[in-house]
Amino acid sequence: MAPQASSISAALREASLAAAVALVLALPLAGVRLPSGAAEPLAFRPWWVVAAVLAVFVGRFLIALHISTRRPRAFAAPPLFDRALGAMTPWRRWIFAGFIVAVALLPLMPFADRRMIDLGSLVLIYVMLGWGLNIVVGLAGLLDLGYVAFYAVGAYSYTLLAIHFDLNFWESLPLAGAFAALFGVLLGFPVLRLRGDYLAIVTLGFGEMIRIVLINWSDLTGGSEGISSIPAPTLFGLSFTANPAAGETAFHQFFGIPFAGVHKLIFLYYLILALALLTHVFSMRIRRLPVGRAWEALREDEIASRALGLNPVMVKLSAFGIGAMFAGFAGAFFATRQGFINPSSFTFIESAIILAIVVLGGMGSQMGVVCAALVLVLLPELARDLAGFRMLLFGAAMVAIMVWRPRGLLSHREPSVRLGDRAGGAP
Amino acid sequence: MAYFLQQLINGLTLGAVYGLIAIGYTMVYGIIGMINFAHGEIYMIGAFICMIAFAVLGFMGIASVPMALLVVLLLAIILTAAYGWTVERIAYRPLRGSFRLAPLISAIGMSIFLQNYVQLLQGARVKAMEPVISGGFVLMRDGSFQVTLSYLQLMIMSVTVVLMAGFTTVIHRTPLGRAQRACEQDQKMAALSGIDVDRTISLTFVLGAGLAAVAGVMNTLYYGVIDFFIGFLVGLKAFTAAVLGGIGSLPGAMLGGLMIGLIEAFWAAYFDAAYKDVAAFSVLVLVLIFRPSGLLGRPKVEKV
Amino acid sequence: MSAAHAMQSELPLLEVRDLTMRFGGLTAVDRLTFAAHSGAITALIGPNGAGKTTVFNCITGFYRPTSGAIVIERGDETYRLDRLAGHRIARDAGVARTFQNIRLFPNMTVLENLLVAQHARLMRASAFSLAGLLGLRRYRDAEEAGIALARSWLERLDLVQYADRDCGTLAYGLQRKIEIARAMCTQPALLCLDEPAAGLNPRETTELSRLIISIRDEFGIGILLIEHDMSLVMGISDRIVVLDHGARISEGTPAEVRSDPAVIRAYLGEDDTANGEGGR
Known part of the structure; x- marks a missing residue:
């Protein structure tokens, strides 16, 4: 026209x-x-x-x-984007499965180099964090602006346990998650009774407090220098070093193949993929359980939930604690992947990125988190030449996507249970 | 005693500035129920405009300090208010009536954008300026220790008091204030009774940004150094102050600001300066647990 | 109505004694005393602003009364509702309610709404989610039982075809019915209905009164009702408590209340539909 x-x-x-x-x-x-x-x-x-x-x-x-x-x-016909989404909806499950297979095969592809595999595991960390935060924000509707604090607790717990108590990755992983969950519960207990926006500001403040403590408690945390030489994880006792210590066997020796640095990267990639999938399967299952439905009910209407006998504090606390636990797992992985940690990895901007991944992806949508993580993590990495502009564009994109699609890119809620799927169900 | 008095003066100065910023948070929260996350960045922009205006005036050879101060203050208020207005127009107005988290995410995006915008235009390094006002009264001597109230501190406190008084009058006595209070209670009804809700909300942002600009000017004069990141922590603490005082309440914002300023000053003086922010947040958490509506806030009765 | 009287037990289910609720200087409820029995429908009526909803909110734990006692006898247990935490009033004391302006979970399906109402039981069965996460038999059975209960209510209310629809998308009259079904899924001892007929057309109102009576007769639970529709109140109530300015001005059977001069003065005198349409 x-x-x-x-x-x-x-x-x-x-x-x-x-x-x-x-x-x-x-x-x-x-x-x-x-x-x-x-x-x-x-x-x-x-x-x-x-x-x-x-x-x-x-x-x-x-x-x-x-x-x-x-x-x-x-x-007007619905915009192209919505039409495309609508056409994909019946195939959602298959698209997701195909996607998982592609992700699982990626490191074995001939074109996958070190950088690609490393970037892949970085994206997967954010996917896992996004799925973890999705439990808190997407399902329970609690606005957590300090999610990175639990990530930090996980990373530091793993590091300290590994260095001071000589625990290996697999022993300290559950402990890192447990510590993070404990912090979540301790913080959540007093503040979860408050109105939603107060929770936002208290979690934001808590995130900053953790960072200040990490910087200043030098004896334990190494101050702003942080801690380096964090032990790398092993695969059933097989390490990924070229020359293992006496009495240890390295991965390449056990399988009789020449040593290659990329083996460790591939191992880390599969490790975070497994952790992320664990988060996904857990979220999918718990959504269908009474506690998952209670989270959503509380998000929808707290007063009605109370009138049905739900204890708002306990229900919120469980979401908050479980979300924190997954951040703790991710933190432990982050520490072992990097080999060093310091407080500058746990700033507010990280919390903002994770929250942006959840909300931009479409709250409560697992696939949306994946898409948003891909965009938000990969774009800045690929656009390194535009270094000065990338955060500017990041901020502008957050505003633009909210104005364009306030409910996120992919917002679709699948009922947790259907009568129609059952024998003698609804027509 | 002398040391205590000095810390009291420092704390009140700091608190006055937090209070001015906190008013911006509390007004916006009162009227549209959202945390204007980018308000700290508006303060930062105010501080930059202040320093730029001084530099330009100095370049033009204007030497009279009172004259320069007045011009800088006016310029900072007007230009920063323009930023406040634009932010609302671009990032929040299209989202009105959208779901709860959307404006907040948009505000976080706006905050990130503004930080990097200033960093790109002005560089990442710290900017410094010569003190414009120096000297002060010596109030008390205790051995070698002097309790001083600098002219600047006196000016910060008096400007704050005057602005607070003026502001309270605006809210209680003028049509704008009435419109604001009406929108706070019920936007739909306000619109039906002929109030231009969009305009009222815009003006709220403009006023809040103006006060943040004054805070920016004061802090720039007081500390003499700024960078693109100062808005984050100051904004966070000012919001804490607003919640502490009871969000939605103007005297509450001022009281909360003073309390945060005092806590910070005394903690830094008597305990460990590194943990002063931790102390301020801990007080916030304690207040929220025992008085969830803040010190001067009205408890909200649940409508069932 | 005589059948209902026969089912009425001697001891009251709910006792409200000297209940007073003040908001600042305003006394919304003033030393109110009344009782409600199992197997009976007790209506709370009065002009607008008489304090009916405030009484409801005190009973269901949304307000903490200024003074007075609210007691529920459930089995061998006695609960002081004026002291119990809000969620325990529903979970332990067995008080379920609906709201004047419907409060369903709009983005959840009808079936999900009815399952949330069975939270306490399902949560125990899932061993705080552990059994549920592992998919153990014991949780699967409990979930099936929960769905069966929900389905029985959907069938009774002729709502089965809406089971998988989001509540927020359904018509107003349907939402009212679903809210009652949801309250009943908590398996309460006392059902509190806050203006259930508001916004319903005459046909739907008739259907509603049949539903309320069938709940009373079949489950033998106590029903407390606030309602402005006098034909509904007079038609189905076993006892009526009349409030004005927060105080009780009359109590008795519909016939007694209708002929009470105090009531006519305060309330019914202005509303002759009540006299015209008494009984069913």
């Missing part, structure tokens, strides 16, 4: 207004650059302002034109 003259002039008006605002906004911050040291002069950058104003003018004009020429909503 060709744009009409009236819509063009309306779009021009909108664009001029936006350009005027852009001028005001850009003038101080873009137009002048403060010196960072005494030697540097104050710099004026008029062209930056001009560029910003022009960009906003053109952008706003195009958007306004696009909106005015779109057919009225009531008659």
